[in-house]
Amino acid sequence: MKTRNRLYLIVVALFLLPFICATASADTAQGTETQITTNEFGQRFPAIHGDKIVWSDEVPAIDEIYTSDIYVYDLSTSTETQITDNDKIQEFPAIYGDKIVWQDWRNGNLDIYMYDLSTSEETQITTDESAQEDPAIYEDRIVWTDSRNGNYDIYMYKISTSTETRITTSESNQGNPDIYGNRVVWTDSRNGNQDIYMYDLSTSTETRITTNESNQLNPAIYGDKIVWQDYRDGGTDLYMYDLSTSTETWLISMSMPEPAGPYAFSDNRIVWQEFRNGNFDIYMYDISTSRETQITAHESYQLWPDIYGDVIVWMDDRNENQDIYMFTLAPAPELTPLDRTNNLKDYVENTLKVNRGTKKELIVPLDASIHFLETGKNAKAVFKLKSFINLVEKMNKYNRISAVDADYMIIEARGIIDQIKAQ
CATH class of the missing domain: 1.20.58 (Methane Monooxygenase Hydroxylase; Chain G, domain 1)
Structure with missing residues (x-):
């Protein structure tokens, strides 16, 4: 699954380029790269599930001010479909199966909306006048960051019952939620630093995953494994916690002193953006093989990756605007x-x-x-x-x-x- 940190993290990183140090080179990916969008305006913040890719697509408006709509591309039919059509900003989409969610400015504040591809119906999920943002979805549940209580909390909506649930009650800020199965993870500042927390919906139990006094942020969860960005060793590292064994594992060191997310996690593969070779590229780490692979090598910026199975998507500015690209990993030799x-x-x-x-x-x-x-x-x-x-x-x-x-x-x-x- 994917964790959706805000773009200011990218901006901060750009100011810190003089401090970036060299790091060991990664393997080069084997597979096929495909350009998905060709529109002259910007296509941003892609997400993928199954054979469908979603993104936020810029629309030129009055006085060079841009709005944006949600689009979907079906890999099985090679067809592109516009999902939203109004003069406000819709962005940061997430998808699971036939359901697309995003944050939406049409009501003068940020709300969460959903579109069901199987019924062609749009639903407003949140109606509170405060900000609801950064949605994630898994099966029947949507989670997001919510400011209605004077701080940022994690909320959840169950689609089948149309019920909303407040997940966190701490007076500090919680953000960057992700969900897989019955487990919700997020970044939490209640201890004076940023930690990773988890809530199990099946047991109504909250668990603190990290206890180190440095910052841990941008979690992603898949199955029994949680990954995040960690600053305990003075730099930026990628760590993992295995819920099935209650063990924490260091995976790899990053070259960036500031957040290299967003991270996306599918099966045993983690992808992220990183400034390493004079530009931002997409990298992947395979937990099962302990191998790091460089996915993109173009001298422009590649940002905001997501992964599903053998397919990785990202936004790419090689054509002087932001387009959506896709990389299909070559299959490994078939096991008997x-x-x-x-x-x-x-x-x-x-x-x-x-x-x-x-x-x-x-x-x-x-x-x-x-x-x-x-x-x-x-x-x-x-x-x-x-x-x-x-x-x-x-x-x-x-x-x-x-x-x-x-x-x-x-x-x-x-x-x-x-x-x-x-x-």
Whole structure:
């Protein structure tokens, strides 16, 4: 998921260019770059989910003052669609499935709006006269930063029930929210510095993730992992907290003394913007391989990245205006069904956070499938993988494993089955 920090962070960084130090070079990305927009005005703040990219598109108005509308591009049909059409500013969109959210100035203050692509209906989510901004969305829930209480708090809206919930009640400021599943994360200033906090909607429990007295900000969450920007070592580092193991891990040092976000997080990949080679480029870090990759190498500025699966999007000023670009990562060498089944077993043994008995039950059909794959008995391997899927579904039904973990294991097991059948 993506964390949406404000553009002033970029501006601050520009003033600090003389202080930027050199850093080790990253790997060069392998894949295909595609220009998505060609309009002569600015297209900014892209976000991606599935096969759809959204952004804020500048519209020239009176006396060279610009407004902006929300647009969406469907990668499956190569079609661009205008979502909003009024003379105010709509910006910072986020998308999940068929639902797009953004912050909107049409009522004289910042409100959160939503558009449902499946019904072509627009909905005003917030109506308070204060500012609601920086929305994020996951499945049925929208979160944002809200100033109605004289400070900045985190609020949530559940689409299916049309109910609004206040998440934070501290008198200090909370901002930059992100959401995945039942977990909401944000930056929090209640301790005199900036820390990362999390709220679990399923247990109504708030947890302080970072306790270091330096600043930690711009969190993003995906699955059981939270990443953020951290200043504890005197520079800018990328850290991660694994909720399944309660462990904090340093990942990589940045070259910038000021925020290099926004960060976006999908699967095991984190992307960000960074001033390293005389301009801003997009970089990626893969947690599973501990490898950093430089995605863009053009001498212009590339900013505001987002990622979904193998696709990264950003805004790019190489054409003397800001356009939306996309990079599709080249696929890694395909793993065999045996490799993937061993990896799935490793996930159950070392990552899945359940009791020992549940792990043992899940490993039994995987071990059998591995044995049959090693001995060339593919039909029996498929049978055991189907048994594994049935077991996961049953455990999820009775709350022995989470829906997020169940979805991952079922999707992976089905993929292995499809791969075996295609051989």
